Amino acid sequence: MSVQYxxxxxxxxxxxxxxxxxxxxxxxxxxxxxxxxxxxxxxxPIDGAILRMRAFGSCAFLMLTIILCIGPLARLDRRFLPxxxxxxxxxxxxxxxxxxxxxxxxxxxxxxxxxxKYAALLSSNTSYGQVLGFPFESLGIAxxxxxxxxxxxxxxxxxxxLGAPIWKALHMSIYAAYAFVVLHVAFGALQGxxxxxxxxVVAASVVLVCGLHFMTGRMEAARERGxxxxxxxxxxxxxxxxxDLDDIDEDCAKVVTLNEDERVAIFKYDGKLSAITNAxxxxxxxxGEGKVLWGCITCPWHxxxxxxADGRAPAPFTEKISTYRLxxxxxxxxLDPNALPPGTHVDPVxxxxxx
Amino acid sequence: MSWRQTKDAPFYVGYxxxxxxxxxxxxxxxxxxxxxxxxxAALALSSTQNDPGSGGFQWGNRFEQAxxxxxxxxxxxxxxxxxxxxxxxxxxxxxxxxxVFGPAKANKETPVNLRGVPVNRGDLTMIQVGKVEATEDGPxxxxxxxxxxxxxxxxxxxxxxxxxxxxxxxxxRGLAHKACADLCLTGGIPPVFxxxxxxxxRTFFLMxxxxxxxxGDEIKDLLALYIEVEGDVERLDDLMVFKADLATARILK
Numbered sequence: 001m002s003v004q005y006x007x008x009x010x011x012x013x014x015x016x017x018x019x020x021x022x023x024x025x026x027x028x029x030x031x032x033x034x035x036x037x038x039x040x041x042x043x044x045p046i047d048g049a050i051l052r053m054r055a056f057g058s059c060a061f062l063m064l065t066i067i068l069c070i071g072p073l074a075r076l077d078r079r080f081l082p083x084x085x086x087x088x089x090x091x092x093x094x095x096x097x098x099x100x101x102x103x104x105x106x107x108x109x110x111x112x113x114x115x116x117k118y119a120a121l122l123s124s125n126t127s128y129g130q131v132l133g134f135p136f137e138s139l140g141i142a143x144x145x146x147x148x149x150x151x152x153x154x155x156x157x158x159x160x161x162l163g164a165p166i167w168k169a170l171h172m173s174i175y176a177a178y179a180f181v182v183l184h185v186a187f188g189a190l191q192g193x194x195x196x197x198x199x200x201v202v203a204a205s206v207v208l209v210c211g212l213h214f215m216t217g218r219m220e221a222a223r224e225r226g227x228x229x230x231x232x233x234x235x236x237x238x239x240x241x242x243x244d245l246d247d248i249d250e251d252c253a254k255v256v257t258l259n260e261d262e263r264v265a266i267f268k269y270d271g272k273l274s275a276i277t278n279a280x281x282x283x284x285x286x287x288g289e290g291k292v293l294w295g296c297i298t299c300p301w302h303x304x305x306x307x308x309a310d311g312r313a314p315a316p317f318t319e320k321i322s323t324y325r326l327x328x329x330x331x332x333x334x335l336d337p338n339a340l341p342p343g344t345h346v347d348p349v350x351x352x353x354x355x
Numbered sequence: 356m357s358w359r360q361t362k363d364a365p366f367y368v369g370y371x372x373x374x375x376x377x378x379x380x381x382x383x384x385x386x387x388x389x390x391x392x393x394x395x396a397a398l399a400l401s402s403t404q405n406d407p408g409s410g411g412f413q414w415g416n417r418f419e420q421a422x423x424x425x426x427x428x429x430x431x432x433x434x435x436x437x438x439x440x441x442x443x444x445x446x447x448x449x450x451x452x453x454x455v456f457g458p459a460k461a462n463k464e465t466p467v468n469l470r471g472v473p474v475n476r477g478d479l480t481m482i483q484v485g486k487v488e489a490t491e492d493g494p495x496x497x498x499x500x501x502x503x504x505x506x507x508x509x510x511x512x513x514x515x516x517x518x519x520x521x522x523x524x525x526x527x528r529g530l531a532h533k534a535c536a537d538l539c540l541t542g543g544i545p546p547v548f549x550x551x552x553x554x555x556x557r558t559f560f561l562m563x564x565x566x567x568x569x570x571g572d573e574i575k576d577l578l579a580l581y582i583e584v585e586g587d588v589e590r591l592d593d594l595m596v597f598k599a600d601l602a603t604a605r606i607l608k
Contacts, residue, residue: 027393042407044522045525047525055397062396108524109534110534114452130606133576195403201400291364
């Protein structure tokens with residue numbers, strides 16, 4: 001929720017989040033570069049520049065893995081939701097760590113030559129026609145470019161400027177970046193001398209990211225099957241049966257799937273019912289998984305808030321979301337599937353006043 | 356806990372400093388596990404890296420000798436026998452990823468005094484040339500020996516750039532090093548075949564094409580891969596030269 005854009009609005013939670021992030025990354029790099037070499041069994045130490053590029057590269061890979069796990073983890077267990085809150089900080093730091101990795105690669109493997117290092121990067125290995133020996137650097141470059149674009153557009157200014165659908169579509173390219181990174185590693189480091197630990201870490205990352213997304217996909221599918229009532233229910237003059245009143249917890253919502261792109265959150269509060277779109281105006285966060293706090297619907301992702309009756313953020317904020325009409329017959333909740341324009345006032349349904 | 360919000364479930368709002376206590380405990384445990392896990396991952400990944408070998412610059416053992424420069428087909432430095440020390444042939448490189456074709460051509464078959472820094476790995480020695488000066492105090496009447504043919508061999512191994520593999524970079528081999536090796540060879544560093552099996556006790560070979568000429572772009576797709584290739588081997592003092600017939604090359608893995 002914003003009335004003006006600031007680089008970062010600090011509070012205690014954000015400082016704690018960033019501190020943990022920096023400590024973990026700092027610890028990783030320190031152990032990798034300074035501590036672990038003492039335990040290596042090598043004839044002569046690995047070159048410092050190569051050690052550092054491996055440290056930063058593997059760190060960026062692990063960070064990207066964690067970033068991609070946060071989303072599904074937060075769906076599977078709501079206690080992970082706070083990790084999602086400042087995930088953009090995680091992403092920006094990952095792009096920075098990946099850039100340091102790339103800088104070491106450029107400054108070591110592609111330096112000390114009559115050829116310009118950037119020209120050398122693109123022209124040294126051009127064996128694009130073979131799997132073994134494929135110029136895996138190009139896959140890393142593609143991933144790095146995506147990470148840069150995502151980091152540069154992570155601020156809410158860009159979300160507002162581009163609009164939520166474009167911004168969201170742009171930021172979904174994080175999956176392409178991950179795929180490029182996995183291929184970068186698979187065609188590069190994994191083709192080198194056998195290293196079971198690194199191979200295991202990469203395999204675990206892929207299994208974890210794919211597995212968690214598969215699990216949440218199944219969960220979503222199961223939830224939507226449960227909501228078939230909304231689609232296949234008895235129709236009464238264009239209204240759909242959204243479920244039973246007792247399905248909804250006080251101050252919480254029931255999410256009704258109208259079709260693949262349209263979900264409605266029906267909130268119960270203070271003996272009343274109101275329906276709004278499930279997509280938050282900020283980052284399309286799942287409002288129906290949020291809660292009514294201080295009389296407002298509160299998004300679980302970043303705490304954006306909306307008045308229940310009209311879907312408008314309380315002043316001075318200006319975000320608006322679509323509202324829906326409801327009817328209550330006995331304990332059955334009926335929903336008009338036609339969304340009203342964002343910010344349209346709809347009188348809440350009084351539960352006690354049901355016919 | 357599930358996707359479904361309930362009345363009693365703790366709800367986190369990031370811009371408020373007050374974090375529900377159950378979440379605070381959970382997040383504190385997570386923070387410790389996250390940081391600790393990253394540290395353990397670093398220890399596991401860093402301490403189990405493969406041995407890059409014993410190669411390296413011999414900064415404390417500067418090289419300065421008189422001898423003859425030859426192109427075989429890459430620049431080599433021929434040094435006569437001295438007492439009990441037999442004649443030697445050294446591979447040469449310039450500073451960084453550069454060869455020494457210029458000085459070698461300019462001083463071809465003229466006695467020179469060559470100064471530089473050895474890069475050494477086992478019985479592979481390459482001299483990073485610092486200075487080449489024509490000398491009149493060179494070996495008089497020195498006639499370098501002709502190459503001794505050792506027959507046709509099928510060797511398995513990897514084509515590396517001689518300088519990085521000798522120890523200028525650790526590790527200086529493998530696919531991660533492919534682009535660097537390519538750049539080194541383009542700059543004039545001699546390619547070296549690192550065989551998994553010895554010929555006459557040696558596993559490092561200066562490479563040439565099957566006619567003994569410089570290798571060209573045909574080497575690029577084979578660089579840094581584990582390959583099998585046939586060719587004639589000859590010995591030049593203590594240096595092995597492998598005249599690889601790249602038409603017979605086969606990628607093994």
